[in-house]
Amino acid sequence: MDGGVQVSETTSKTNTGAGRVENEGPFTRFLRATEVDVRLLGMIVALLAIWVGFHLYGEIVNGRGAFLSARNLWNLSVQTASIGVMATGMVLVIVTRHIDLSVGSILGFCAMMMAIIQVWVLPEYLGLGHPLIWIITVICGLLIGAAIGAFHGYLIAYLNIPAFIVTLGGLLVWRGAAFLLARGETISPVDTTFALLGGGPYGAIGATGSWIVGILICLGIVSLLVSGRRQRSRYNFPLRPMWAEIFLGAVGCGVTIGFVLLVNSYYWPRGIVRQYVEANNITTPVNEIFISHGFAIPVLILLAVGIVMTFLTARTRFGRYVFAIGGNPEAAELAGINTRWVTVKIFALMGLLCGLSAVIASARLNSATNNLGTLDELYVIAAAVIGGTSFAGGIGTIYGAILGAVVMQSLQTGMVLIGFDAAIQQMVVGGVLVVAVWIDTMYRNRAK
Template identity: 45%
Template sequence: MVLMAGVLVVITVIFNVLSDGIFFSAENLYNIAQQTAVVGILATIMVLIIVARHIDLSVGSVMGFVGVLIAYLMYTSNWGWPAACLAGLAAAIAVAMYQGALTAYVGVPSFVVTLGGLMSFRGAAYLVADGKTQPISDPFFLKLGGGFNGGIGTTASWILGAVICLGVVNAMLSKRRAKKAYDVPTNPLVMDVLLALIPIIIVMGFVAVMNAYQIPGKDDAQGIPIPVLIWGAVAMFMAFLVKRTRFGRYVFAMGGNPDAAALVGIPVKRVTMLLFLLLAVLTTIAAIVAISRLNAGTNSLGNSAELLVIAATVIGGTALAGGSGTIMGSVLGALIMQCIDSGMLLLDVSIGTRYVIIGQVLIAAVVFDVAYRKWTGDVL
């Protein structure tokens, strides 16, 4: 985690130097924040999918299918956005039950099932609207994508930042109290305060940057984009699920040793199904954010998204062999991927070269993961 954070810092500094300071501009950082949200949302659940020794190659196609369906219902069928979103969720759940059942109960490898899904649901995204773009005009729905009115404003951003900082301080104090209650040695108070200052500085710095960006022609600054809030809420929920629930422990036990997990009574098949259903929910959320940001649903929505999501997950430290990974790692991985892509765009790197570099970054991350595990003796 520390190394990945260092890599992120180095990447951003290099791109800022090469772009003559444009990379660290408030506008570019705001765009990076909102653009990362879709991949970041999907990466949080992909962590658990890969930890459990599965993979989903169809996540981009399913997101495109669900997104186009929602946009089609809103534009062509004149549905309200709540009903359209619920219909999209129902479609995503149907897909998850189909692919999850084949994986969990029939025993077909998830790689094969979702590879077929990658092609099938890309076709379904085209068939839903006959390949036609479905524009979206609902003012409230468009806010979810972080566009012109897609920020929460400066005052709300500062308040939210202060609340998060208070939460960090409270968590630090609660941890110290819990250790003392059970006679567990604690760090010196100064050290814990310094450690708590790191996320506080990051949060307040982020809020300051978001509040510094103002769209030309608009009276107020943007503040924190709504897609980032959605991503943050999803990441917090997933982190809670991993650390505080039986389901999260079951997933990691399955990834560590599926046979042993079954022998000790863990319902492996049911947990696998629940994983795919959770993926359906987050895929729907990502689709909503994506079509809101683009102001339309198109059959090309989500193209190659599965590769970016898997790359972000692996770069964030999730082992492809399963058994280990963190939600915070997926956040860092998504940021690294987006910073690399945005930096190359600023430098006017061709799309072909960008794909080559991103692919090699993924390979380098896997090589590093394998080398690190061999060095530490944690070979899976």
């Protein structure tokens, strides 16, 4: 009797599910087949709308749209790097239901420390322009950032001080410490090799190097799709249709090739070309020389960080622990996870990434100022949340955070191009952050 009821119910559910699949529209079937995240797709659409909107605004008001130019998009990619690097670490912080308000101040402090080391200290011992100066400086910046982050993590995990309070205090302490280090002075110029890490004509890899990177990325995309399909087949998991695999590979490689064409279409300014011609005794007229920027070094750093952080979160025990803690901290601790030590490591990693962002930001400015990194914490948090990281914990992606950083930087760059002042820019950033959290709340309520 009971068995008959169970079979009947199962049959009913199966028929209902089959009817639901049959009633799905083509777009829904496409999303289900390709397994594309709806929120990711929404971010891409919003990003394209922002780009087109700012460009058309420039066309209408100024008679010339500048946003979609190769120059602006190349600069946008460089400007995104610093925020994007920190946003990948903020994902882990927010996933574990914490927050870090000190990232901008840590960036400023690390930048000031690195400037002092490479401008005031190392030249006294190694000599001006020594090839080890930039290497020692970068290592010191990363270690200082990691140490600060680990200290914050210790206060949060072992002294049970809320992360909001610890990092709010850190925001004030490290900003003040950066001011005291140089008495409010701007320290410049930085080491010439160090400055290349910030981008610019000489801080890029050129057309040939960019094509090599693009081909490697395309090969990586294809290999990931192939290996992923093999893994699914090995463990009898459902496979995506072959057309979906081909579509994903084609889109990924197409976007990569398009990006390579874009960065290679932005040429050195005539003034830089003239200096290059004079320095190398080139007889060809300047107006006949076109040298592509290619990928800027900060963009390659962001790409490398994204790959490493994705591997760390998806393929390591540490990454599984992070999401387990975010999903249910009490259950994770009962399962034997040392939640306190993992928290320390998360904040140490966040500090390390702040140090790396300090390298990019100070190298790009060729100096360290007391205001470097001011309000970056807002852009970093907003980038992570826009990218799908939930304040409720347990949900977040690295690629989403990087895309969120592109969205935030696009808004800021677009507002600068159309002449919005700093006050309006801050208002827009605050509004976008609130809307992003509201969308996340609505999304989670619908998923229940």
